[in-house]
Structures are given as C-alpha cells and as structure tokens.
Amino acid sequence: MTYEVCIATMASHTALQILKAAKKAGFRTTAIATPRVESFYRRFSFIDKLIPTQPDEIDKLAPQLVEENTVFVPHGSFVEYCGPRKAESFEVPFFGTRGLIAVEAFQESKMQLLREAGIPTPEEYESAETAKPPVIVKFGGAKGGRGYFIASDRKTLLERLANAPKNVIIQQYLVGVPAYIHYFASPLENRVELFGADIRYESNIDGRVLGFAEPSFTVVGNRPLVLRESLLPLLTEYGEAFANAVERKLGQRMIGPFCLEAIIDEEMKVRVFEFSGRIVAGTNVYMGVGSPYSVLYFDRPMDMGERIALEIKKAVERNALEMVTT
Amino acid sequence: MTYEVCIATMASHTALQILKAAKKAGFRTTAIATPRVESFYRRFSFIDKLIPTQPDEIDKLAPQLVEENTVFVPHGSFVEYCGPRKAESFEVPFFGTRGLIAVEAFQESKMQLLREAGIPTPEEYESAETAKPPVIVKFGGAKGGRGYFIASDRKTLLERLANAPKNVIIQQYLVGVPAYIHYFASPLENRVELFGADIRYESNIDGRVLGFAEPSFTVVGNRPLVLRESLLPLLTEYGEAFANAVERKLGQRMIGPFCLEAIIDEEMKVRVFEFSGRIVAGTNVYMGVGSPYSVLYFDRPMDMGERIALEIKKAVERNALEMVTT
Amino acid sequence: MTYEVCIATMASHTALQILKAAKKAGFRTTAIATPRVESFYRRFSFIDKLIPTQPDEIDKLAPQLVEENTVFVPHGSFVEYCGPRKAESFEVPFFGTRGLIAVEAFQESKMQLLREAGIPTPEEYESAETAKPPVIVKFGGAKGGRGYFIASDRKTLLERLANAPKNVIIQQYLVGVPAYIHYFASPLENRVELFGADIRYESNIDGRVLGFAEPSFTVVGNRPLVLRESLLPLLTEYGEAFANAVERKLGQRMIGPFCLEAIIDEEMKVRVFEFSGRIVAGTNVYMGVGSPYSVLYFDRPMDMGERIALEIKKAVERNALEMVTT
Numbered sequence: 001m002t003y004e005v006c007i008a009t010m011a012s013h014t015a016l017q018i019l020k021a022a023k024k025a026g027f028r029t030t031a032i033a034t035p036r037v038e039s040f041y042r043r044f045s046f047i048d049k050l051i052p053t054q055p056d057e058i059d060k061l062a063p064q065l066v067e068e069n070t071v072f073v074p075h076g077s078f079v080e081y082c083g084p085r086k087a088e089s090f091e092v093p094f095f096g097t098r099g100l101i102a103v104e105a106f107q108e109s110k111m112q113l114l115r116e117a118g119i120p121t122p123e124e125y126e127s128a129e130t131a132k133p134p135v136i137v138k139f140g141g142a143k144g145g146r147g148y149f150i151a152s153d154r155k156t157l158l159e160r161l162a163n164a165p166k167n168v169i170i171q172q173y174l175v176g177v178p179a180y181i182h183y184f185a186s187p188l189e190n191r192v193e194l195f196g197a198d199i200r201y202e203s204n205i206d207g208r209v210l211g212f213a214e215p216s217f218t219v220v221g222n223r224p225l226v227l228r229e230s231l232l233p234l235l236t237e238y239g240e241a242f243a244n245a246v247e248r249k250l251g252q253r254m255i256g257p258f259c260l261e262a263i264i265d266e267e268m269k270v271r272v273f274e275f276s277g278r279i280v281a282g283t284n285v286y287m288g289v290g291s292p293y294s295v296l297y298f299d300r301p302m303d304m305g306e307r308i309a310l311e312i313k314k315a316v317e318r319n320a321l322e323m324v325t326t
Numbered sequence: 327m328t329y330e331v332c333i334a335t336m337a338s339h340t341a342l343q344i345l346k347a348a349k350k351a352g353f354r355t356t357a358i359a360t361p362r363v364e365s366f367y368r369r370f371s372f373i374d375k376l377i378p379t380q381p382d383e384i385d386k387l388a389p390q391l392v393e394e395n396t397v398f399v400p401h402g403s404f405v406e407y408c409g410p411r412k413a414e415s416f417e418v419p420f421f422g423t424r425g426l427i428a429v430e431a432f433q434e435s436k437m438q439l440l441r442e443a444g445i446p447t448p449e450e451y452e453s454a455e456t457a458k459p460p461v462i463v464k465f466g467g468a469k470g471g472r473g474y475f476i477a478s479d480r481k482t483l484l485e486r487l488a489n490a491p492k493n494v495i496i497q498q499y500l501v502g503v504p505a506y507i508h509y510f511a512s513p514l515e516n517r518v519e520l521f522g523a524d525i526r527y528e529s530n531i532d533g534r535v536l537g538f539a540e541p542s543f544t545v546v547g548n549r550p551l552v553l554r555e556s557l558l559p560l561l562t563e564y565g566e567a568f569a570n571a572v573e574r575k576l577g578q579r580m581i582g583p584f585c586l587e588a589i590i591d592e593e594m595k596v597r598v599f600e601f602s603g604r605i606v607a608g609t610n611v612y613m614g615v616g617s618p619y620s621v622l623y624f625d626r627p628m629d630m631g632e633r634i635a636l637e638i639k640k641a642v643e644r645n646a647l648e649m650v651t652t
Numbered sequence: 653m654t655y656e657v658c659i660a661t662m663a664s665h666t667a668l669q670i671l672k673a674a675k676k677a678g679f680r681t682t683a684i685a686t687p688r689v690e691s692f693y694r695r696f697s698f699i700d701k702l703i704p705t706q707p708d709e710i711d712k713l714a715p716q717l718v719e720e721n722t723v724f725v726p727h728g729s730f731v732e733y734c735g736p737r738k739a740e741s742f743e744v745p746f747f748g749t750r751g752l753i754a755v756e757a758f759q760e761s762k763m764q765l766l767r768e769a770g771i772p773t774p775e776e777y778e779s780a781e782t783a784k785p786p787v788i789v790k791f792g793g794a795k796g797g798r799g800y801f802i803a804s805d806r807k808t809l810l811e812r813l814a815n816a817p818k819n820v821i822i823q824q825y826l827v828g829v830p831a832y833i834h835y836f837a838s839p840l841e842n843r844v845e846l847f848g849a850d851i852r853y854e855s856n857i858d859g860r861v862l863g864f865a866e867p868s869f870t871v872v873g874n875r876p877l878v879l880r881e882s883l884l885p886l887l888t889e890y891g892e893a894f895a896n897a898v899e900r901k902l903g904q905r906m907i908g909p910f911c912l913e914a915i916i917d918e919e920m921k922v923r924v925f926e927f928s929g930r931i932v933a934g935t936n937v938y939m940g941v942g943s944p945y946s947v948l949y950f951d952r953p954m955d956m957g958e959r960i961a962l963e964i965k966k967a968v969e970r971n972a973l974e975m976v977t978t
Contacts, residue, residue, distance in 0.1 A: 012882050020947055040885035043843075044948055077882070134538050150536065177533035177546055191369075197547070199527075201851070201877060203918045205534055207829035208857055210802060210867060212786050215536060216918040220829055221849070221879040225527060226610040227547040230338050230403070233366035266529045266542040284878045288947030295346055295614030296370055460864050476862060503859035503872055517695075523873070525853075531860055541862060551853060552936045553873040556664050556729070559692035592855045592868040621672055621940030622696055 005316055006030055006070045007309065008092070010058075011041045011050070013077035014279050014305065017287045020046045021305030025313050030070065032058060034081075055081035062091040071095050071312055071325060073256075075279050079104075093325040095312060096257075099250035100277030107138070107169040110275065117245035119238050119260070120271045123172040128157045134173035139165055148217045171273060176265035179225060180282045182291070183239040184307050185254040187323045188314050192239045194232060195257070195304060196291035197225040198282030222282040226292055227264075234270060235260075242275065255324050256311065257283065257304050279304055331642055332356055332396045333635065334418070336384075337367045337376070339403035340605050340631065343613045346372045347631030351639050356396065358384060360407075381407035388417040397421050397638055397651060399582075401605050405430070419651040421638060422583075425576035426603030433464070433495040436601065443571035445564050445586070446597045449498040454483050460499035465491055474543045497599060502591035505551060506608045508617070509565040510633050511580040513649045514640050518565045520558060521583070521630060522617035523551040524608030548608040552618055553590075560596060561586075568601065581650050582637065583609065583630050605630055657968055658682055658722045659961065660744070662710075663693045663702070665729035666931050666957065669939045672698045673957030677965050682722065684710060686733075707733035714743040723747050723964055723977060725908075727931050731756075745977040747964060748909075751902035752929030759790070759821040762927065769897035771890050771912070772923045775824040780809050786825035791817055800869045823925060828917035831877060832934045834943070835891040836959050837906040839975045840966050844891045846884060847909070847956060848943035849877040850934030874934040878944055879916075886922060887912075894927065907976050908963065909935065909956050931956055 007022035009015045011033035019029040023046035030049045031041050038052050051061060058081075065072065072092040079087045084105035088098060103109045114121050125131035134152045137160070149164075150173055151157035161168065182196040200206075201221035204213055227235065243254035257279040260272045283304035286294075290301020302310070315324045333348035335341045337359035345355040349372035356375040357367050364378050379387060384407075391398065398418040405413045410431035414424060429435045440447050451457035460478045463486065475490075476499055477483035487494065508522040526532075527547035530539055553561065569580035585606040586598045609630035612620075616627020628636070641650045659674035661667045663685035671681040675698035682701045683693050690704050705713060710733075717724065724744040731739045736757035740750060755761045766773050777783035786804045789812070801816075802825055803809035813820065834848040852858075853873035856865055879887065895906035909931040912924045935956035938946075942953020954962070967976045 014881065016881060016884075016948060024951075037882075037885050040888060043888075046948075134536070152536070152538070173536075173538065175530050175533065175535055175539045177527055177529045179547065199549070201829055201831075203829045203916050203920075204827050207827065207915070208867070209827055210786070210804070210825075212804070212825065213827045213918075215534070218918040218920060219880065220883065220916045220920060221831065221877050223549065223851070223875065223877055224611070225547050225549055226613065228545065228607060229340065229342060229610065230363075231546065232342075233363050236366060236369075263533070264529050264546045266539075266544040268529075268544060268546065281880060284881065284944060285876070287878070287944035288953045289942055289944060290615055292610060292613035292615060296342060296372075299350075301614045460862070478862070478864070499862075499864065501856050501859065501861055501865045503853055503855045505853075505873065525875070541860070549875065550937070551873050551875055552939070554871065554933060555666065555668060555936065556689075557872065558668075559689050562692060562695075589859070590855050590872045592865075592870040594855075594870060594872060616941055618936060618939035618941060622668060622698075625676075627940045 004069055005312065005321070006068050007073060007312065008032060008065060008070045009073040009075060010078040010081065011037055012081075013075040013281055014284055015041070015075070016044070017284055017303055017305035018073050018279070018308060019305075020044075020288065021303060021309045023048070025306070025309035027309065027312070030065070030068070032061060056086070058082055059086060059090060065092045071321070073279070073308060074101070076276060076281065093321070095255065095308060095325055096278050097246060097250065097252050097255050098326040099252045100246065103249070104277055113245055113249060114242070114272055114275060116249065117238070117241040119241060120269070122174050122263075122271055122273050125170040125172075128154065128161055128170065131157060131170050132172070133157060135170050136173045137161065137164065138169045138171065139167065150215065174263035174265065174271055174273065176263040179227060179262050179264055180280060181235055181239070181260045181262060182280065182283050182304060183258050183260070184304065185243045185256060185258065186311055187253055187255055188311060188318070188320070192236070192243050192254070193297050194236050194239060194293055195307065196283060196286055196293050197227055198222045198285050199225050200282065219281070222285050224285045231264070231268065231270070238270070238272065252326055255326065256308060279308070330395055331638065331647070332394050333399060333638065334358065334391060334396045335399040335401060336404040336407065337363055338407075339401040339607055340610055341367070341401070342370070343610055343629055343631035344399050344605070344634060345631075346370075346614065347629060347635045349374070351632070351635035353635065353638070356391070356394070358387060382412070384408055385412060385416060391418045397647070399605070399634060400427070402602060402607065419647070421581065421634060421651055422604050423572060423576065423578050423581050424652040425578045426572065429575070430603055439571055439575060440568070440598055440601060442575065443564070443567040445567060446595070448500050448589075448597055448599050451496040454480065454487055454496065457483060457496050458498070459483060461496050462499045463487065463490065464495045464497065465493065476541065500589035500591065500597055500599065502589040505553060505588050505590055506606060507561055507565070507586045507588060508606065508609050508630060509584050509586070510630065511569045511582060511584065512637055513579055513581055514637060514644070514646070518562070518569050518580070519623050520562050520565060520619050521633065522609060522612055522619050523553055524548045524611050525551050526608065545607070548611050550611045557590070557594065557596070564596070564598065578652055581652065582634060605634070656721055657964065657973070658720050659725060659964065660684065660717060660722045661725040661727060662730040662733065663689055665727040665933055666936055667693070667727070668696065669936055669955055669957035670725050670931070670960060671957075672696075672940065673955065673961045675700070677958070677961035679961065679964070682717070682720070684713060708738070710734055711738060711742060717744045723973070725931070725960060726753075728928060728933065745973070747907065747960060747977055748930050749898060749902065749904050749907050750978040751904045752898065755901070756929055765897055765901060766894070766924055766927060768901065769890070769893040771893060772921070774826050774915070774923055774925050777822040780806065780813055780822065783809060783822050784824070785809060787822050788825045789813065789816065790821045790823065791819065802867065826915035826917065826923055826925065828915040831879060831914050831916055832932060833887055833891070833912045833914060834932065834935050834956060835910050835912070836956065837895045837908060837910065838963055839905050839907055840963060840970070840972070844888070844895050844906075845949050846888050846891060846945050847959065848935060848938055848945050849879055850874045850937050851877050852934065871933070874937050876937045883916070883920065883922070890922070890924065898929075904978055907978065908960060931960070
C-alpha cells in the first residue's frame, strides 16, 4: 500500500533511518541534500527524490514540498545547518513540536524547561567567579560536543574562558555515567514511550588517549545500551514530565521523538544535563533491527524511523495528520 | 494458541523481557509488583495480571499462584528483595534450580562451587593481613556491585575495612576485561547453550570520572558483547562444567539461564569471579531482538525470555513440566 | 531449495556466522577443524560436515573439497594458522581476493596499498631514531594485537625494541577513537556496501586496569557501533577507493568482505592504520540479527555471513561463480 503523503528530511543525521522506514511503510520519500553529499544519498533506492540545495536556501523549497504533500521530519543537523530561526520558520508541516526549536536555541530556556518539568539537572553557574569546579563549559547550538571543555579548578577555567566565545554555559561537572534516553511521544496513542538508550562515542575521551592529549568530546558515533529495569519507572516519569512541561510552556503537544541526556551517578541518581526535542543520532544504533524497548509497545522490534512512519501512517489513515504535525 | 500455565515473576530486573516473551509464546502472565512500581508495569498489555505486594509478604501469594497453575521465574531482584531464605522457600514451582539460592547466599559456598567445577577463579584471601594487593573487596548478596571497593595496597585495605561490614570477601583484583557470559541449561534438549554476553555499565567506573572521584561499581545498565570465536569452546566447557557441578552438589539438575562472570586477561586466560544461578539483567541487551549466539541453536534470534518461554512451552506440550521446575 | 555448491571455512574466527548463514541460504556446509575444537563445532546442526585436520596439513584437503564443489571463505584465523604462503596457495576456489593475502603479509605493502588508494594513514617511521613518539609498535601477521606496545618517548621505545622481534612497524600513535568499518564488495551488484562497524574489546586496555598494569591490546571480543551519518559519505568513498586500488594493483577484483581499521580524531579526521582484506571478527556482533547498515541495501537486516551466502547464491543462479571466486 502506498500513501499520497511524502516524508522528507535533510540528508544527514538520521535521514537514512527515517527515509528507509518511511519507504518500507509505503510513503514516498524525499531527501534534501547539500551538493557535497548528494552522490552518497543517490545510492539508496529507498530515497525516491533527492533535492540538492544549500542549507541557507532551504526555505525556497517549502512551496514545492507542500505541493507534494510532504511531512518534514526535522533533526539536529537540519536545525544546525539552517540555524534555529530559519529552521523554525520552514513552512512545511513538521512531524514534531516546532516551538521547541526556539527553546533549544538558548541554553537558558532549555535548562529552564527541564527544571519546570521537575527533572533534576546539574547546577549552573553564572560566571567563572561563582562556579564550583569541576565544571564543564559548553557552547550554544547542536554542534555535537565539539569544543566542550572541562575545568577542574578555577584557574584553568579562567584561562580557558579567555579564549572561548562569549555565549558559554558553565555547568557542574557530574561524575557518573552518561546515558542518552530515547522517547517517543505519540499523540495518537496518547502516551510517551521509552524507546531506547545509547551511549555516545566521543573522540577523544572514549579512545586510547593514554595521557597524550586533553580529553575532548567530539561525537563520532553511538553505542547501544540498556538500563537497569529498576530505573525505567523513573525514566518514564521524566519522559512524561518533559512532554507535559512542553505542552504547558508552548501550548503545543509534544510530538514524536525526543531525548533526555543524563548522567547516572553511583547512587543511581539521574540528572539530565541536556535534551533534544527531536530524533537523536543515537537512535541509529537500532536502525533496521529495532530497539529492545520497542517490543514493550509493539509485537516486533522497531527503530525510531519505523516508529515515526507508523505514527504518520496511522494519522493518515485516521485523517488526523494535524494531530502529529505543527 | 494459549496455554493453561501462567508465567509469573517479580516486576523488576528482567521481568519485562520474561513476561513479554511468555505472552508472545501463548502463556498467561503475572507480575508481582511493589506499590512503587505498580503503575509503571500496568502500562504494558502483555502483562495479564499485576499483583501488588510488599516483598516481605510475597510468601502469602503462593497458594493463589499455585492455584493459577503458575511457573515462577526467579531473578536476582526477587532474591535480593525477599532475602535468600524467603526466596528459596517460596512455594510456587520455580523455573530454575532452587537449591542454588542457598549456595549463592554465601560467598564461600559460591566460590567453592566454581572451584568444584574446575573453573579458574581469582585467589581469595582470608584476611587483610594475608591479602596480596591489589584486591577487590565485596559484600554478600546481589546488590549490583554497590559499595565494592578496590585497595591497591595493604594500608588502604586496612583503613577501608575498618568502616566496612564484617562479612566481606577479599579477592585478588584481576587485571583484564570483564565479560558476563549468559548460558541456558536445557533439560529437554539435554544441553547447555552459550547464549550471549554483555558488559556491565557501571557508575562511575565507566563514565568520565577524570580523576574527580574514586572508582565505584554501581551497575546502571548493560552493553552487548561478542567474544572471539576461539574463546567459545572453552567458555562452553566452563558452562557445562558448572551445570555438572551443580547437579553433583545439589542433586538437582541445572535448569534455565545462568551466568558466569569473568575477567579475560591479556593472555586470553579466563577467570570467573562470580556467577548467577539464574537470569542476569545483562540479557536485557537482547530483549525482543535476540542474541547473536541464539541463532546457533535456533532458526531465528531469540532473547533469554523467549528461550525460557520456549522451554516451558515444550515441557507443557510433552507433559513434562517437572523436568524444568523445582 | 538446496544448492550443489558447498560453503566451507576453517572452524574459528567467523566460521559460525558464515556456516550458519550458508546453511540457511540452502548450501551444504563444511568446517575444517583442528582436533582441539572439533567437539565444539560438532554441536551445531548447521554444519553438515566436519573435517578434522592440522593447520599445516590443510593443503591435502584441497582435492576433496574441490570434488565436493566447495567455495572456501578465508578469514584471518585461516591465514594466521596456515601462514600466508600456504593460505594463498590453497587450491580451492576462494570467495575473496586471493592476491591480498600476500599484500597483507608485509606491513610495508599493506600500508602502501592504503596510500595508493589515497586513504589517509598514520605516519610510519623507519627506525627508533627517526620516530616521533608517542608511537605504537606492531608485529607482522594477524595475531589479534597481542604484544603490541606503545612508547611515549624515545627512551622507552629503544628499551622495548631491544627485546622485540626484528620485523616491527613503528607507527605514529594516533589520538582519537578506534572504529573498524566493515565493507562488502559485490561484483554482482557492482558496488561497495558500507555494511557495519564495531569496536574491539581489548585486554587490558578496555578493562579496569586502574594503573595496576601497562596497557595491552589482546582482542578478546567486539562491540557494536554506528557512526555519525555525516561520516558515511567519506567512509564509503574510502571503501570504494580501497576496492579500486586493489583492482589496479592486483588485477583482481575486490570480492566480498573487507575492513578498514581507523582512528577518528576530535576534528573528525579519519585515518586508516590497518586493513583486513577479508571478513573481520567484528562482524560477529551482528550475527543472526543483522547490522544497521545492511538495511540500506536490502529489505531486511543481514549479517556478513548472510551477505556472503547471498552473493554466492546469486552467482550460482546466474551461473557466474567465477565472478566471485579467485
């Protein structure tokens, strides 16, 4: 069965997962690609149409996409390439909560949303002077962790901040293990599904540095993870609390994938230091094979791309696309 | 096809994996849940019945469960919550080797069983005075590694033992990589299957501690692993040797899942420092998707929950439930 | 459907994956096993025939295998056990590029091939005197990393080389994260497929050494990995460049699985420090379940064994076995 609706995304990040699943579910598929990667994406037969473009000209594609009855799935690279303003105003129906892009553009509003959800977060410091090291210093946007640095004492912090951009966030450095928790908010099922988890693979912190370099945090990949079952009730509560806080704050329902990025310490305390209001690259670890948690809700394992396609498919069948798009 | 038999377990640890698979195989399913997690487990349609209870009152449920023709799958959290005595005397047929609970309750009998099986183990020291550091100091029970500590020299060992409970185990600290090897002992197939492997994800040792804290070993999750194929013959022998030793010692057959917890050193030498006589949480990494090794025995990948359900199903069909329960 | 062709390999490394998939695809299967592992491999019903042999007598089996219409799948352990000369001259049709065995036998020709493909590699130093530490020192052959060492300064390098074999390679020690990229070169589809990735699990560098030993690099297992989608175009180019370089250099097409072994640094720069001209053990992480990238080319996830079986099956059906064998 094929659907009149076309599912599109930008050719990067999780595009392969999204479009493969969309095609399998019976949709037409479109990838919007920069010239540099065009030839790569042309290899894959599950991509029906490839539109080459420059990220700063993507808004010009909106009329065409709308005419082709497109649902656009935004992801982190789309937001990063276009910039949050252009991304948010891209006039094609989004599968997702459009208003979150603006929230995520500023570290302040982002952390504020987590706090409003009642989710524990690391302490934040307004300046190097008030910071209690160790701290981690971050830069705005979704740049995949590049350039982040850790300062173990105030002197180092001051020195490194001198060479850093102005718009930095100084956070308490949480000691524990990182876990990226994938959720799917389903307006049609009226629930938040705990869908999977991953650990990032970061250069050079996850390599064999052996003291030859300072730790750095460039995300180059992702690895699968399951969490202790005794953590899942709490993590589910946090996912639901997040979705509720989004709806309260934005007046828009939480739609589709999101991710809470947590440190779990030796007392099993979970603190969320960041979130993504849409699909994260870590869901790629389950591409085509499916995530362990997906079978809690469905009769077969599913990846996040398949989950998205399923929600859109059901929405189309119920003539309720407006419930899952913004 | 549905079966008259009901599969039950306590709602934690690997309950989702076990009950999902049981339902899929055609069984009725029951989860025994503490009030704190009740609402979480109520979300899942594959759990037919949820019985709220306090762990210390679980024994009162036995008559009801027996009447409902229940096979109970014990796991580590069940033993931990109820305590080994109450767990062992829970009067519902167990899928598993009941007698192992008592063996595992004492570190001495536990390590003794491994040695009787001829499986290499780390050296153990009777006191801080005779210990040869580095050593790892452990506490009784299945607390998920919390509180374990490592001492690199005698002075540290003595200092930390001063503040520790009396019932500690001082083991040689093995240098190498950990591997948790999952087995399934099938009375019906009369074989021990090497089923999978995982690596624990422990806070804070697996995180980005960067010298800001002492290493600690609280298990917060698990990650998939495959081992070199050249290790599998030896690991299979160890699994079989373990099952044989159990039968010799207890006069009960080894039934169902168990786990050997090993350190593999740079010479590929495998030493087992602990075991679990039942399903381990690490099998969750393959939930719904199946483990790589499961296809060695079956035509499709299977998780440990599915393997359990399959064995019980075959036992029911052959009218031989007594072969797989104690 | 069954095929007249038999698929054989040596019983180690990835034999279980290869033979399981071959059987599933309808082929007869043969394992050539050393006496030590014979009883292990006899457990598996997907192995039709097991031929016990000593590695140094494997050449005597050639006539029998040829008579039984065998396609032999060579892997690293086969080459290691027999030695490169005996391996290359084994007179049974290989699924793979026979000429690569000789190239891989010498570190010089191996790195040369990568450079001819235009793939970035670490610097190599001809002697301890010209080396710029930190360096990693390697030994010839496919010994799984055992004995490799790292020297952080010239003094250490000189000291450790004094006790090392003559035939060593001194490479720039790259700071970053390792990634083993699996490819499949399909003569029938006329393409190179990016098939998967893994991270090795090495004792004791990936364990909890805590300063109690020098780092060492004995491979004991493998773990799954996905890479950032933005890296995939480049990695695909490298895979194709490698296959092209093989064809130019050897006049033989690249056939079947190969692996580029890379370090990815914090600038996302990829450098390949080694390759394998055939299936790597890391593909076992996807055994029976399938790799995330395999669904980019096929409608269902597939492991590398299944991919091999599929290519041979198609070749048989098209009466074109000579296209995929050497």
